């Protein structure tokens with residue numbers, strides 16, 4: 001999929017596709033159970049994207065793709081970023097929406113060093129604590145601890161240049177962090193505003209816009225707190241419909257840069 005671009009005032013926002021993978025409908029247990037015509041064995045396509053925000057001399061990445069851990073159709077983030085003409089040295093900031101491997105996978109290159117040697121890493125304080133909480137780590141299974149070790153190994157090359165951020169913090173003039181808890185405790189997005197115009201990069205609020213726009217209370221099994229994720233989704237989408245906000249997300253694929261409106265008990269793309 002070619003990179004798609006949105007000009008937003010002084011910002012150029014480019015969707016950098018990492019490719020796609022397939023997921024079972026069973027990741028939406030409530031949806032599959034409520035639909036006679038939807039086989040729980042069925043799959044849907046999960047696009048994976050990161051974003052490049054440019055303006056005022058800055059080159060900011062939002063997430064870094066999966067680095068090939070999501071099957072043969074994913075892992076294209078680096079080559080698609082290269083298509084923009086930017087060299088990895090020119091990325092000054094990486095904002096991670098959360099610490100799942102389809103978002104942090106491109107932080108390191110194949111030999112384990114920082115893929116973006118000059119970038120500062122911006123990460124939610126809550127998300128950082130989530131993966132460094134010694135009490136929690138002590139109670140983890142061996143498998144979960146191995147997953148955590150992997151996260152630490154990707155953060156390590158950026159240790160000396162990591163800034164912890166929270167809701168409302170400015171990444172650059174006019175671009176702020178917005179807390180979107182539920183998918184993970186520190187899951188966050190970015191909002192850019194100019195006058196009444198707004199764009200929200202919303203991380204993993206959606207894994208399937210077709211299902212979750214129509215029924216925003218549907219969470220996936222990967223949401224750490226499914227009820228909080230649903231509350232956040234409903235709140236964000238309600239506000240987006242009222243304020244005519246442009247939405248972009250890691251798993252929206254070709255549905256990126258959309259506006260939504262209320263429809264029946266949920267929403268639909270305008």
Ligand SMILES: [Zn+2]
Pocket residue numbers: 100102103204250251
């Ligand atoms: Zn994701």
